[in-house]
Amino acid sequence: MDKGLTISQAAEYVGVTVKTVRHYHRLGLVDEPARDSSGYRRYESAELLRLVQVRTLAGAGVPLAEIVPMLDAGTEQFAAALADVERRLSGRIAALSARRDTLNRLADGDRALLPDRACAILDRMVEAGFHRDYVAGQREALVLTRALEPEGFDGFLTQLELRLDDSDYVDLIKRGWEAEFWELDDPRIPELASAMADHYLAHPALLGSPASLQAWADAPAQYRVISSHRHNQAPVAARLTALTEAKLRAAGIPVPGR
Template structure:
């Protein structure tokens, strides 16, 4: 006759676990001796080892209880199911590993590699950290919603950096966060931007159409709070016939006067 700790050590589990299995109905409560101690026979060791085998394979205890009572084919069906689950879990962990592996650099947290490449290029071109971080945060948002579009977006962004005029615009934007909203340089900036947009009207439209309005609004909100001149800049753009930021659209000509009137 075995005590609970002997039973536990034969099966390689803790005493606490044995009592837990009793409580869960996996292992029947044995007879008690005169002082109330549980007394086990050797068969309990066998049962306990079987419970452990299933539990260690990741089978939830509630399921273990069913399986121990199940018939042959029910059991092997369940085993096949457990195996499927384990395979899925392994695949999941492998994906996590890949993601974690890209995490070594701070940027890549929550970002696919093509975005990291784009941000690295911005830095290499001498654009300041403040600006790179703004871009990073914006693309984290997009990547969370539209991970499958990221390579596409990043190709478009890389093409922007290939264009000397666009690059110059970014460089001029560097100091903008420090300006007051009524600084005359804001107007100059908006002129520069309109020139860029109109030079490359078809180029960027493709990717803007693929972005849901909701997301564009979120990104606009990020922009609007990122620097004090942002609201004024959008106002000036409206005066020049363009509305929005993330998803710029030309204000149809008949209404343009009204828009200017509002501004």
């Protein structure tokens, strides 16, 4: 009777498929045993041991291309190689965890693209009675700001928090939203723009810190993209913003040109 196991028996004992065993052979991870008198390859203890070692290392995340050098290395080199694999696996786990967190945040809308602090500001806008379309526009502006001017994003959030603490400013912004339904040449638009500019000048913190203002002045292209977002859909808002900025600029505030 022929000794050893057939390839299907060896695969079953080791816990892999026949296809996997043959793949290991093709890669040179496990030598193919000699054929018996009937022409079948018979797997004995040496081949089975090697299959178990390869399967265990592969299952632990060791790249197949690195398994042979590891098995052929001495004890110290083997331990060092395992430590290196562990470091790489830890990095992959961290990356996968971050992806999982992003997927979880996707289920919660804004939280996929914005940090909790920004989402809290949007929640405050809703609670303050801002129209949902206004809040949606602010959400998109926050996403753009975070992407285009990341270094100034936290400062911008502080600026929004201060504005929401100012009831007079909140009333002005709500009037600005109501102005969307006015005619483009309505005389109330320049009056409202003047009131907004005067309020900013009386409360300069609402415009941001000097460093923040200078950062926007140094990034006019980004500022134009963010500040003009949705203006093609809201011509009154575009005019109101332009008039307000013009008065601020005339007062020496470094607002980038449009």
